[in-house]
Amino acid sequence: AYDQHLNMILGDVEEVVTTVEIDDETYEEIVR
Known part of the structure; x- marks a missing residue:
């Protein structure tokens, strides 16, 4: 059960x- x-x-x-x-990739695309 623990496993x-x-x-x-x-x-x-x-x-x-x-x-x-x-989210990081989307944020980078938005910044560009």
Whole structure:
């Protein structure tokens, strides 16, 4: 059960990192 919970947290972190990277790219495009 703990492993599944940990995997869910890691999955959420990966999603957040991906979203942040997309936001950075979009922001750079807006600045240009």
